[in-house]
Amino acid sequence: MKILNDDELIKAIVIHERRRRAFEQSGLSETMAFDLAEQMFERDHDPMDDRRICFECKNFNSQNKKCMDPKQKFALPYILQRCGGFNLKGVKK
Numbered sequence: 866m867k868i869l870n871d872d873e874l875i876k877a878i879v880i881h882e883r884r885r886r887a888f889e890q891s892g893l894s895e896t897m898a899f900d901l902a903e904q905m906f907e908r909d910h911d912p913m914d915d916r917r918i919c920f921e922c923k924n925f926n927s928q929n930k931k932c933m934d935p936k937q938k939f940a941l942p943y944i945l946q947r948c949g950g951f952n953l954k955g956v957k958k
């Protein structure tokens with residue numbers, strides 16, 4: 866894992882906190898939300914790890930926790946995975 870400088874570490878902590886809160890609001894327990902935010906932190910700083918969770922995807926409906934891509938059978942909201950239908954949120958095409 867990459868060694869972070871002070872600025873990168875502060876940014877990573879803010880992101881970790883934001884994710885943890887979002888996962889708790891979506892129904893995960895405090896422990897599960899923290900663990901998932903930890904996994905994502907490690908993923909973010911491992912250049913070889915390209916896994917994503919559905920929460921990061923434009924095709925994910927966070928209200929009903931379902932995938933809106935008809936080619937995908939179901940969403941795995943809380944599991945880091947590689948999905949052929951993944952479409953990063955916040956990126957314009």
Ligand code: SF4
Nearest residue numbers: 919922925932948950
């Ligand atoms: S396309 Fe894949 S990554 Fe995106 S919401 Fe559906 S199952 Fe999840």
